[in-house]
Amino acid sequence: MTSLAIAANGLRKSYGDKVVLDGIDLAVPAGTVFSLLGPNGAGKTTAVKILSTLISADGGDLHVAGHDLAADPQAVRAAIGVTGQFSAVDGLITGEENMLLMADLHHLSKREGRRVATELLERFDLVEAAKKPAASYSGGMKRRLDIAMTLVGSPRIIFLDEPTTGLDPRSRHNMWGIIRELVSDGVTVFLTTQYLDEADELADRIAVLSDGKIAAEGSADELKRLIPGGHVRLRFADPAAYRSASAALREVTRDDEALSLQLPSDGSQRELRSILNWLDSVGVEADELTVHTPDLDDVFFALTGPTGSTSSTSSTGPTVPAAQNDQSKETAR
Ligand SMILES: Nc1ncnc2c1ncn2[C@@H]1O[C@H](COP(=O)(O)OP(=O)(O)OP(=O)(O)O)[C@@H](O)[C@H]1O
Secondary structure, eight states: OOSEEEEEEEEEEEETTEEEEEEEEEEEETTOEEEEEOOTTSSHHHHHHHHTTSSOOSEEEEEETTEETTTOHHHHHHHEEEESSSOOOOTTSBHHHHHHHHHHHTTOOHHHHHHHHHHHHHHTTOTTTTTSBGGGSOHHHHHHHHHHHHHTTOOSEEEEESTTTTOOHHHHHHHHHHHHHHHHTTOEEEEEESOHHHHHHHOSEEEEEETTEEEEEEOHHHHHHTSTTOEEEEEOSSHHHHHHHHHHSSSOEEETTTTEEEEEOOOOHHHHHHHHHHHHHTTOOOSEEEEEOOOHHHHHHHHSBTTBOOOOOOOOOOOOOGGGOOOOSOOOO
């Protein structure tokens, strides 16, 4: 038994001759947030539907909550919750009735069902609205109710398919708080989203799906380092220090007005140390050093561009004297 909540090896799915998932591998450690990113139609929902037993895969060795998806889908279903584009909320009945219905589906006793419903309605700030028809709820309230309903069965793994699409910024932030709380309770969250800032905020690991394959996978920081564009900016207050630094550094981008120099860098600890050592060795002190990494938008566009996967790995080190620029490209964390 592994500590992976979700493990997929060679997950395949086609519709007719359209290959949607072309043998992808996923490994989601228990108690973490994993985000599957991809453009429209990339296959995110298909992956969620397969892993949550709603549809079957064409191939692959798939385990969720330690159970083989093909051999024991019932056990998988008992361990998971799914919320997302296909909402389970019934608008004709009240929020409370929706919750109690869910409790019935999970075979909770009347008394236990009431207790769980009350607790979750409180937790999701739905007490005031509990006796009103769910159709009258705002988008954010409906999403909260949807997640509350999912939690009635105390799932250890939750699939959230684009949980904040269409929500206003405040509701999105509320939802992020809810997701963080779930994870702090030990729940594993499999999140699909088109919002890169959402993956950046929440996910421990992110996989970018493109053309049926995982184009890249890693933490948000690791992914940002995959593409060129990261740099370190050195700013000087003293024009003389600026001049000596720019004379000594080769291939930097100079900004004579701002007295700043820009060096290509992946922002890793090793590179920063190398830059700092070099500044010390030439006796120059910068007044400000800032690290600029590409954001996830840059990564997303580079990996899922119009021509498909164009993964490129930056091998540009800081432009420090060659003798000191000997660090490998492994990440510092
Ligand atoms: N039942 C189906 N029959 C045929 N094709 C399908 C079916 N379901 C999905 N597809 C196709 O599979 C591809 C992946 O769809 P999917 O809904 O998984 O993408 P997605 O990444 O979730 O997209 P979005 O962000 O738009 O929700 C799309 O090209 C879609 O048209």
